[in-house]
Amino acid sequence: MVPRRLQFNLDEFRWDEIAPQVYKARGDEARGMDWSGITRHTLARAAELPAGFEMRYFELEPGGYSSLEKHAHAHFVVAIRGSGRALIGDQLLDCVPFDSLHVPPMTPHRWLNPDGPDRFGFLCTVDADRDRPAPLDDAEWEALRANPDTAPYTF
Amino acid sequence: MVPRRLQFNLDEFRWDEIAPQVYKARGDEARGMDWSGITRHTLARAAELPAGFEMRYFELEPGGYSSLEKHAHAHFVVAIRGSGRALIGDQLLDCVPFDSLHVPPMTPHRWLNPDGPDRFGFLCTVDADRDRPAPLDDAEWEALRANPDTAPYTF
Numbered sequence: 001m002v003p004r005r006l007q008f009n010l011d012e013f014r015w016d017e018i019a020p021q022v023y024k025a026r027g028d029e030a031r032g033m034d035w036s037g038i039t040r041h042t043l044a045r046a047a048e049l050p051a052g053f054e055m056r057y058f059e060l061e062p063g064g065y066s067s068l069e070k071h072a073h074a075h076f077v078v079a080i081r082g083s084g085r086a087l088i089g090d091q092l093l094d095c096v097p098f099d100s101l102h103v104p105p106m107t108p109h110r111w112l113n114p115d116g117p118d119r120f121g122f123l124c125t126v127d128a129d130r131d132r133p134a135p136l137d138d139a140e141w142e143a144l145r146a147n148p149d150t151a152p153y154t155f
Numbered sequence: 156m157v158p159r160r161l162q163f164n165l166d167e168f169r170w171d172e173i174a175p176q177v178y179k180a181r182g183d184e185a186r187g188m189d190w191s192g193i194t195r196h197t198l199a200r201a202a203e204l205p206a207g208f209e210m211r212y213f214e215l216e217p218g219g220y221s222s223l224e225k226h227a228h229a230h231f232v233v234a235i236r237g238s239g240r241a242l243i244g245d246q247l248l249d250c251v252p253f254d255s256l257h258v259p260p261m262t263p264h265r266w267l268n269p270d271g272p273d274r275f276g277f278l279c280t281v282d283a284d285r286d287r288p289a290p291l292d293d294a295e296w297e298a299l300r301a302n303p304d305t306a307p308y309t310f
Contacts, residue, residue: 001259003243008253015255043255044280049229050260052282053208074204078278080235080253088158098163098235100170100198104156105205123233125199125280127207 006043013059013081013121018043023058023066030135032154037064037113046128055125060084062116068108068154070140073130075103077122084120085112087153090144095122108136108144110153161198168214168236168276173198178213178221185290187309192219192268201283210280215239217271223263223309225295228285230258232277239275240267242308245299250277263291263299265308 006015014020020039037060044055058066059081068087077086079095086093087110088103095101103109113120136144144154161170169175175194192215199210213221214236223242232241234250241248242265243258250256258264268275291299299309 001257001262003241003246003248003259003262003264004257005248005250006255008251008255010252015253043233044231044257049231049257051208051229051231051280052284053206053231053280055231055233055280074206076199076204076206076208076210078198078210086158091158093158093160095160096163097165098170100161100163102156102159102199102204104158107156107158109158123278125206125208125210129207 013119015041015043028067031141032068033135034155035065035067037061038066038111043123052128053125054128055123057121057123058111059119059121060111060113061119062113064113064120066111067133068110068136069133070106070108070136071131071133072105073127074105075101075109076125077101077103079120079122081121082113082118083115084122085114086110087112087150090147090150092149092153108140112153168274170196170198183222186296187223188290189310190220190222192216193221193266198278207283208280209283210278212276212278213266214274214276215266215268216274217268219268219275221266222288223265223291224288225261225263225291226286226288227260228282229260230256230264231280232256232258234275234277236276237268237273238270239277240269241265242267242305245302245305247304247308263295267308
């Protein structure tokens with residue numbers, strides 16, 4: 001293996017050699033698993049480093065949102081572009097560069113860019129060996145719907 | 156575990172609740188293991204997430220440098236403040252926000268802020284379970300000394 005530099009192009013807010021990818025495959029019709037206006041940029045792959053983690057950059061257009069999901073693996077997120085909002089458990093957490101967020105295991109969460117006007121982008125590090133995201137169960141869904149703060153983000 | 160947000164203070168370029176720490180303990184007198192003007196800010200601890208990785212932010216004052224070392228674990232680095240230089244293997248790689256660098260296993264490396272005028276800061280993610288840094292062997296040291304590009308960074 002040789003040292004590798006991913007050069008960043010500030011004007012385009014993109015890394016050379018790192019093509020934006022689809023956030024995730026469509027077809028999960030489960031409640032809350034819809035998403036819109038979000039791309040995935042895989043910066044560090046476990047097999048390439050090599051290491052036990054991966055780092056991805058996700059970017060949300062104004063109005064964009066990720067699926068409302070939970071999983072056993074944790075996220076560590078560092079915002080680097082624009083501003084956005086995270087629903088994590090029953091909390092709404094706004095963030096700007098370089099605010100950082102812990103998403104604990106099995107905690108329902110969704111990323112949003114409700115206000116714009118800029119794109120909201122963040123680095124998200126995860127264990128390479130991890131479980132698949134799952135939709136919320138009825139009790140989790142109803143609790144978020146019953147809370148006037150979180151209800152608008154439960155769709 | 157509860158969601159946690161580390162708020163970032165842009166004026167101070169610091170995260171609330173994250174105190175700067177000493178880069179590493181003094182006392183390693185091995186060739187190349189000296190360092191100067193560098194702090195460590197541990198953003199994500201494996202036990203807290205929980206996860207198999209940790210994320211640290213390192214910051215170098217103008218003129219600062221880390222130890223010249225190698226280890227079996229890989230680094231994935233994302234520059235976020237100022238500009239700086241990495242010696243990785245026989246390469247010198249300059250970086251600005253958000254250039255990203257892979258440091259492969261057992262590759263000698265040193266971080267430097269040779270030019271200033273700003274502080275050079277970068278995120279560095281590693282496996283939580285990792286080996287200790289070691290000094291270079293004679294062949295590695297002499298190869299860097301014999302190369303006019305890398306010789307100035309071999310001290």
